[in-house]
Amino acid sequence: MKTLMCMGSNKISLGIIGKPNSGKSTLFNTLLGDYISPVGDEYGLTKTIHKKKFIHRNNEFTIIDTPGLRRKSKVVVKEELIRNTEVLRLTKNVDVIILLIDSLENITRQDFRLADLAISKNKVLFFLFNKIDLIDDKKTFKLNLNKYLKNNYSKYRLINIKFISAKKNINIKSVLNEIIYKKNLLSVEIKKQNLKKLIIYLNKKANFPKLNKREIKPKYIVQVKNHIPKFKIFLNINKKPPAIFQKYFDNAFRNYFRLEGIPIIYDFKMSNNPYVN
Secondary structure, three states: OOOOEOOOOOEEEEEEEEOOOOOHHHHHHHHHOOOOOOOOOOOOOOOOOEEEEEEEOOEEEEEEEOOOOOOHHHOOOHHHHHHHHHHHHHHHHOOEEEEEEEOOOOOOHHHHHHHHHHHHOOOEEEEEEEOHHHOOOHHHHHHHHHHHHHHHOOOHHHEEEEEOEOOOOEOHHHHHHHHHHHHHHOOOEOOHHHHHHHHHHHHHHOOOOEEOOEEOOEEEEEEEOOOOOEEEEEEOOOOOOOHHHHHHHHHHHHHHHOOOOOOOEEEEEOOOOOOOO
């Protein structure tokens, strides 16, 4: 890994989303150390959006607890439909999104829909599996879950996976520390010489995906000022690179600079003359 410069702020806005009864309000209250959001066994107990601030390691967190999101086909009450729309709107205004999932339940399509929503908005996304204290064989559970997500979720490298118990305050501080680290990574600045070294490294591997039997190669890379890491990659072809190359480059880029679990924007630029070095 090359040395990366990060200059993040000490203010972090955090949104908690998930299905009803996944433990969002319990987590909200645990983070604040106070009873703010109602908790209980009643389905969909939280009916309003709660917003509070707290301090952790000199970082000011603004945290939002939202009503549980259900599939549109299951929304029969007009007020709940309005709440769902408001929850989705709020995700535009936070830095980090926590998708809270009940460890006692299987991951559902609804969870993946919520994850895709967060990723599409270029948010740092955490999969927090709650109620881990109720799982007997925790080690096997974690290994199997990570393996499942790696093999079945194409956006696996854009997510952060943690296991907690909101009720018993297990691993909460660890998650907050990781959130601070990933939030700061959003301001990463990679030196030009290190971007050049990446190209040299990739060229030595000589196993690029091909377009019309021609290897697609990056000629040079420029970082663009943006609120999240953004890079222009100039290629040796005059057509838009296929998805297989874009995925290949993203994997190589993240591996080289160890940038896991954060959004990165790549702007691929084509050459007018693909035969010009």
